[in-house]
Amino acid sequence: xxxxxxxxxxxxxxxxxxxxxxxxxxxxxxxxxxxxxxxxxxxxxxxxxxxxxxxxxxxxxxxxxxxxxxxxxxxxxxxxxxxxxxxxxxxxxxxxxxxxxxxxxxxxxxxxxxxxxxxxxxxxxxxxxxxxxxxxxxxxxxxxxxxxxxxxxxxxxxx
Amino acid sequence: xxxxxxxxxxxxxxxxxxxxxxxxxxxxxxxxxxxxxxxxxxxxxxxxxxxxxxxxxxxxxxxxxxxxxxxxxxxxxxxxxxxxxxxxxxxxxxxxxxxxxxxxxxxxxxxxxxxxxxxxxxxxxxxxxxxxxxxxxxxxxxxxxxxxxxxxxxxxxxxxxxxxxxxxxxxxxxxxxxxxxxxxxxxxxxxxxxxxxxxxxxxxxxxxxxxxxxxxxxxxxxxxxxxxxxxxxxxxxxxxxxxxxxxxxxxxxxxxxxxxxxxxxxxxxxxxxxxxxxxxxxxxxxxxxxxx
Numbered sequence: 001x002x003x004x005x006x007x008x009x010x011x012x013x014x015x016x017x018x019x020x021x022x023x024x025x026x027x028x029x030x031x032x033x034x035x036x037x038x039x040x041x042x043x044x045x046x047x048x049x050x051x052x053x054x055x056x057x058x059x060x061x062x063x064x065x066x067x068x069x070x071x072x073x074x075x076x077x078x079x080x081x082x083x084x085x086x087x088x089x090x091x092x093x094x095x096x097x098x099x100x101x102x103x104x105x106x107x108x109x110x111x112x113x114x115x116x117x118x119x120x121x122x123x124x125x126x127x128x129x130x131x132x133x134x135x136x137x138x139x140x141x142x143x144x145x146x147x148x149x150x151x152x153x154x155x156x157x158x159x
Numbered sequence: 160x161x162x163x164x165x166x167x168x169x170x171x172x173x174x175x176x177x178x179x180x181x182x183x184x185x186x187x188x189x190x191x192x193x194x195x196x197x198x199x200x201x202x203x204x205x206x207x208x209x210x211x212x213x214x215x216x217x218x219x220x221x222x223x224x225x226x227x228x229x230x231x232x233x234x235x236x237x238x239x240x241x242x243x244x245x246x247x248x249x250x251x252x253x254x255x256x257x258x259x260x261x262x263x264x265x266x267x268x269x270x271x272x273x274x275x276x277x278x279x280x281x282x283x284x285x286x287x288x289x290x291x292x293x294x295x296x297x298x299x300x301x302x303x304x305x306x307x308x309x310x311x312x313x314x315x316x317x318x319x320x321x322x323x324x325x326x327x328x329x330x331x332x333x334x335x336x337x338x339x340x341x342x343x344x345x346x347x348x349x350x351x352x353x354x355x356x357x358x359x360x361x362x363x364x365x366x367x368x369x370x371x372x373x374x375x376x377x378x379x380x381x382x383x384x385x386x387x388x389x390x391x392x393x394x395x396x397x398x399x400x401x402x403x404x405x406x407x408x409x410x411x412x413x414x415x416x417x418x419x420x421x422x423x424x425x426x427x428x429x430x431x432x433x434x435x436x437x438x439x440x441x442x443x444x445x446x447x448x449x450x451x
Contacts, residue, residue, distance in 0.1 A: 034223040036317040036393055042222050054379065065373040068230070070382040094386045096226075098233045099371050104226040106390060108317065 029062040030102040033078070033088075035110040040088065041078065048079040049103065051095050052153075062101050069095045071107060073153040087113040089157055091150060118158040125151035182436060185429045189422065196418035202256070203411035210347075210404035213314060217344065217401045224394025227387050228355065234368040236358055238336035243280050246304075246337030246357065247271055248327075248392065249295075250399040251288035252311025257407035260342055260399075263352045265294035267340050271354075272299055283332055287323060287396070304332055315400055320393035328385065335359050341395035342402035348409060350402035355391060360384045 031049065033041040049060045052074025071093040079085045093107035128147040135141040230236075249268045251261045268284060268291075275282045283304040286292045292306045305326055310319075337357035342350045360381050363369060 032222065032226045032229075034219060034226055036223055036390075037216065037219055039219040039222045054382075055374075066371045067373045068375055068379065068383050070379055070386070092386075094383050096230045098229065100233065102229070102233070104229050106223060106226050106386075108386075 028101060029060070029064075030100075031078070031105070032103070033076070033105040033107070033110070035093075035107045038110070040110065043102075046078055046080050047083075049105070050075075050077040051105065052076070052090075053095065060095075060097060060103055064097050064101070064103075066099045067097050071095060071105075073150040075113060075153075075157045076105065076107075076110070087157075089113050089116055089154060113157060116154055116158060118155065121151050121154040121158065125155055180428075180432065182429070182432055185425060185432060189425050189429060192418055192421050192425065196415055196422065199411045199414040199418060203408055203415060206404050206408040206411060209314075210401065210408055213397070213401040213404050214344075216314065217397050220394060220397040224390060224397070227390035227394065230387070231356065231358060231363075234366065234371070236363055236366045236368065238356070238358060238362050239365075242335035242362075244332070244334045244336075245275050245280050245282045246285065246327075246332065246334035247282060248285045248323075248337065248339040248357070248395070249287065249291050250339065250341035250392075250395045251286075251291040252399070252403055253289040253308060254311050255290060256410060257403050258410045260350075260403050260406045261288070261290040261294060263342060264340050265291060267352050267354065268295065269299065271338075271340070272302055283334070285323070285327060304330060311400065311403065315393070315396035317389070317393050320396055321389045323392050324385065324389040327388075333359070335362060339391060339395045341399040342406075343398050344401040344405065347405050350406065353398075355395070357388060357391060358384070 028045050029047075030043045031041050031046045032043055033039075047061070050057060051060065051069070052072050053069040054072050055069065057074065071090055073091050074089070076088045076090050077085055078088070088107075088110050089112075090107035091109040093105070093110075095106075096104045098104075125148065128144055128151055131144045132141070132148065135144045247268055249264050251264050255261070272282050272284070282302055284295065284299065284302045285305045285307075286295065286303060287307045288310040289306075289308050292303070296303060305323075307323060307326075334357075336359065338354045339357060340352065340354050343353040344350050360377075363384060364377070364380055369375070
């Protein structure tokens with residue numbers, strides 16, 4: 001599959017819609033990960049990123065097919081070039097993989113996983129679950145459901 | 160000064176003679192200018208503190224904003240020329256005394272409206288900030304879609320941007336293409352009025368380069384677009400606040416300097432007037448004594 005892509009690139013470099021990665025050096029991924037208040041990675045070369053999206057969790061390697069996805073509350077794992085990895089919890093956001101192998105991960109809120117407290121998350125989850133029955137209108141109900149989903153994800157991530 | 164008084168003798172009675180300011184007038188003026196100088200100096204300090212904070216939070220916001228716009232640049236998404244409904248989001252704030260910040264944005268928006276209207280397109284404007292509304296509503300009132308108040312008192316947050324975006328999306332105005340006009344911060348003494356494009360879901364979906372992007376359904380694209388809209392608005396708000404605070408700092412600084420100059424000049428005038436009054440009294444006394 002990769003060989004076929006290689007040939008395609010060599011043979012038809014001018015064709016617009018061919019997936020040509022001629023711009024990026026092989027195996028390089030320029031990764032930008034930021035929230036509105038904090039920048040975690042800025043155009044850094046990393047090995048792999050695991051992201052939780054609405055359509056499921058998937059891993060992004062260099063030369064991944066370009067795509068746009070929307071994030072779900074969950075854990076983002078970044079594997080650096082030197083083998084170490086870092087985990088962050090994101091609430092929501094978007095991820096863009098471009099044709100030149102650059103990835104922009106924009107999260108509405110993102111925190112390193114070790115800054116989150118399991119006990120507080122469990123307490124929030126129970127409070128949200130009890131609020132669900134008392135929620136009056138559509139909007140309040142949706143808010144409580146979002147709160148439940150997020151807290152469940154935090155608890156699952158920390159356990 | 161004496162030459163002026165003697166010249167007054169030759170003037171006809173019907174003309175108005177400029178009286179020499181009395182000591183009391185000068186004292187009142189001096190006191191009020193000194194007060195103003197204190198106020199402008201303290202405003203400069205406040206603006207400097209707010210500017211420092213705004214610039215610090217601008218750094219991550221810039222990375223975030225450029226990341227959000229990266230898709231549109233890399234995929235070279237351009238709006239088709241024949242689309243009719245335009246949207247302009249103008250970012251300013253509620254407070255004045257910050258130089259030409261608000262009028263620059265208003266000028267850019269006015270010229271944009273004129274250009275688009277003459278091409279027969281429909282334009283609506285979202286005002287973020289009361290000052291912009293004041294500048295636009297008299298001449299372009301029928302183009303205004305949404306007004307936002309209470310901007311500029313506190314540093315803008317992502318929540319503020321999402322409130323604006325929600326209002327815009329709820330308003331029901333289906334724009335095909337848009338732009339956000341804001342003051343991009345360049346340095347402490349300079350900013351530039353800039354315009355960044357906004358695209359609608361249809362434009363992005365139908366753009367030719369989108370075929371490269373894999374596995375995109377309409378729902379995901381709509382969510383992505385809405386999130387992008389908030390990101391770009393957030394970026395505009397952050398840049399605009401920083402430009403505004405630096406402009407206010409500069410404006411208040413020059414106001415304080417001007418006030419100092421006026422105080423110096425007035426103090427000199429005061430001293431001269433005081434000496435003139437004393438001399439006059441002496442002359443009266445001496446000539447009175449000489450008459451005896």
